[in-house]
Amino acid sequence: xxxxxxxxxxxxxxxxxxxxxxxxxxxxxxxxxxxxxxxxxxxxxxxxxxxxxxxxxxxxxxxxxxxxxxxxxxxxxxxxxxxxxxxxxxxxxxxxxxxxxxxxxxxxxxxxxxxxxxxxxxxxxxxxxxxxxxxxxxxxxxxxxxxxxxxxxxxxxxxxxxxxxxxxxxxxxxxxxxxxxxxxxxxxxxxxxxxxxxxxxxxxxxxxxxxxxxxxxxxxxxxxxxxxxxxxxxxxxxxxxxxxxxxxxxxxxxxxxxxxxxxxxxxx
Amino acid sequence: xxxxxxxxxxxxxxxxxxxxxxxxxxxxxxxxxxxxxxxxxxxxxxxxxxxxxxxxxxxxxxxxxxxxxxxxxxxxxxxxxxxxxxxxxxxxxxxxxxxxxxxxxxxxxxxxxxxxxxxxxxxxxxxxxxxxxxxxxxxxxxxxxxxxxxxxxxxxxxxxxxxxxxxxxxxxxxxxxxxxxxxxxxxxxxxxxxxxxxxxxxxxxxxxxxxxxxxxxxxxxxxxxxxxxxxxxxxxxxxxxxxxxxxxxxxxxxxxxxxxxxxxxxxxxxxxxxxxxxxxxxxxxxxxxxxxxxxxxxxxx
Numbered sequence: 001x002x003x004x005x006x007x008x009x010x011x012x013x014x015x016x017x018x019x020x021x022x023x024x025x026x027x028x029x030x031x032x033x034x035x036x037x038x039x040x041x042x043x044x045x046x047x048x049x050x051x052x053x054x055x056x057x058x059x060x061x062x063x064x065x066x067x068x069x070x071x072x073x074x075x076x077x078x079x080x081x082x083x084x085x086x087x088x089x090x091x092x093x094x095x096x097x098x099x100x101x102x103x104x105x106x107x108x109x110x111x112x113x114x115x116x117x118x119x120x121x122x123x124x125x126x127x128x129x130x131x132x133x134x135x136x137x138x139x140x141x142x143x144x145x146x147x148x149x150x151x152x153x154x155x156x157x158x159x160x161x162x163x164x165x166x167x168x169x170x171x172x173x174x175x176x177x178x179x180x181x182x183x184x185x186x187x188x189x190x191x192x193x194x195x196x197x198x199x200x201x202x203x204x205x206x207x208x209x210x211x212x213x214x215x216x217x218x219x220x221x222x223x224x225x226x227x228x229x230x231x232x233x234x235x236x237x238x239x240x241x242x243x244x245x246x247x248x249x250x251x252x253x254x255x256x257x258x259x260x261x262x263x264x265x266x267x268x
Numbered sequence: 269x270x271x272x273x274x275x276x277x278x279x280x281x282x283x284x285x286x287x288x289x290x291x292x293x294x295x296x297x298x299x300x301x302x303x304x305x306x307x308x309x310x311x312x313x314x315x316x317x318x319x320x321x322x323x324x325x326x327x328x329x330x331x332x333x334x335x336x337x338x339x340x341x342x343x344x345x346x347x348x349x350x351x352x353x354x355x356x357x358x359x360x361x362x363x364x365x366x367x368x369x370x371x372x373x374x375x376x377x378x379x380x381x382x383x384x385x386x387x388x389x390x391x392x393x394x395x396x397x398x399x400x401x402x403x404x405x406x407x408x409x410x411x412x413x414x415x416x417x418x419x420x421x422x423x424x425x426x427x428x429x430x431x432x433x434x435x436x437x438x439x440x441x442x443x444x445x446x447x448x449x450x451x452x453x454x455x456x457x458x459x460x461x462x463x464x465x466x467x468x469x470x471x472x473x474x475x476x477x478x479x480x481x482x483x484x485x486x487x488x489x490x491x492x493x494x495x496x497x498x499x500x501x502x503x504x505x506x507x508x509x510x511x512x513x514x515x516x517x518x519x520x521x522x523x524x525x526x527x528x529x530x531x532x533x534x535x536x537x538x539x540x541x542x543x544x545x546x547x548x549x550x551x552x553x554x555x556x557x558x559x560x561x562x563x564x565x566x567x568x569x
Contacts, residue, residue, distance in 0.1 A: 052467075055471055056471075057467055057470065057471070075470045075471045075473070076473070077471075077472060077473040079471070080471055080472070081467070081468075081471045083464055083467070083468070085464060087464045087465065087467075087468040089465060089468075089483065089486070091486045091487075100469075100472055100482075101472040101473055104469075104472060104473050104474050104478055104482070105473065148472070152472060152473070
């Protein structure tokens with residue numbers, strides 16, 4: 001059974017007002033268990049909206065989304081979301097942040113700290129367990145967010161441009177790190193980005209969306225062994241493939257600054 | 269990952285370098301703080317010396333009537349005249365020790381603190397409920413919005429009528445002085461909590477009540493504490509005014525008794541103490557605020 005099935009979903013913001021805004025138009029796809037799916041598209045293509053709907057934070061205007069055969073009717077610890085800005089609670093220490101989900105379930109302090117330590121070790125933050133978020137770098141904060149999702153035993157990681165706010169070096173380290181976590185745990189990942197190299201580096205499959213409204217353009221399978229070399233021919237081939245696929249979009253929405261940036265940006 | 273550990277070009281290197289950098293900057297920050305404090309203390313000293321010398325000079329030259337405007341050394345010496353603080357009109361009972369004036373300070377502080385604590389808790393409760401139960405909010409907030417601009421001093425006559433002369437009236441005046449404003453501030457702060465925190469908590473499985481108590485409440489407390497500190501002065505002044513017009517005990521009463529007995533030295537002594545105690549309280553609040561805001565780092569204050 002597929003892990004996530006999106007069936008003809010559409011999202012209209014402000015449907016009952018004078019200016020309804022069609023954000024997502026008739027998207028259908030499925031995500032298999034353990035798959036790494038990357039959703040790529042320019043700003044305004046509804047990538048984040050799509051992810052929020054899978055998380056259960058927003059509901060679709062029409063169509064259905066199912067998680068393991070059940071319709072999604074709200075947020076669930078099974079599907080954890082990692083946001084672009086690190087979303088650690090600044091008033092809690094790292095270990096309290098990581099075990100926050102467990103404490104909501106009423107797990108005692110000692111138990112949840114023991115569990116949290118295991119995941120902090122996994123993301124390399126055990127030494128920072130008792131520090132506070134403002135004392136961590138951006139990359140460390142995002143790793144703590146990932147540990148928090150893992151600590152709750154999440155099945156699906158929904159990642160909304162999680163590395164976009166990081167500098168180029170840290171960003172690439174985080175990509176490597178995420179692949180290690182993914183390969184080590186077998187979680188399903190849905191990863192949103194506007195960064196072509198990031199998509200090619202990470203994905204099993206790439207879902208390409210158009211902008212305004214977000215429609216499905218193509219699903220491309222990236223069939224390359226990992227770790228992937230960004231200088232290799234295969235990588236170059238896929239990079240060009242995505243640039244080609246998105247070219248019509250680029251022309252259509254050329255005035256969008258970020259779209260132009262998207263095509264220029266390369267991971268060094 | 270093992271390879272990149274040793275090569276030291278990845279995030280791990282960042283981890284290591286952060287620690288010494290923080291320690292170094294901390295000790296530098298502390299030295300900087302002491303230097304700033306010393307400079308600040310020097311200006312305080314100069315400013316006060318200049319002010320007091322001018323005052324002393326003007327009175328020594330006989331340019332002003334010292335019965336109305338006594339020089340600082342005279343009214344400060346008035347502290348020694350302990351018996352008058354036991355006057356029934358100042359209304360403090362001797363609680364032991366030789367420094368009777370202290371009991372007047374304690375009487376005033378007790379009222380301000382009781383009013384502040386009650387007002388803070390009540391405002392947090394009512395503001396939180398108004399956000400949590402929409403109907404309750406819609407029914408109460410318009411009234412609270414209308415009551416908020418009434419100055420605490422305007423409540424004094426009612427307070428004395430309702431609670432009689434004593435602590436009750438003074439505490440009530442402080443309470444109404446901060447309650448309405450702080451309730452509105454609470455509602456405003458709750459509505460401004462970063463949606464990211466709320467979404468994060470929901471994704472982690474928090475229900476509505478848990479979002480309120482585990483996320484919204486800790487997120488708004490620093491903001492509210494700041495507003496409490498701003499409103500503290502209004503409450504402090506209200507209590508003194510209440511003590512002057514009727515409550516008849518504490519620091520405000522000392523100033524009033526001074527006027528009634530035509531003892532300007534007592535009057536100025538009372539005013540000086542009000543100033544110093546008010547300032548020290550604000551310093552205390554600022555320290556507390558830094559403790560409450562510790563997770564934001566000190567640069568925000």
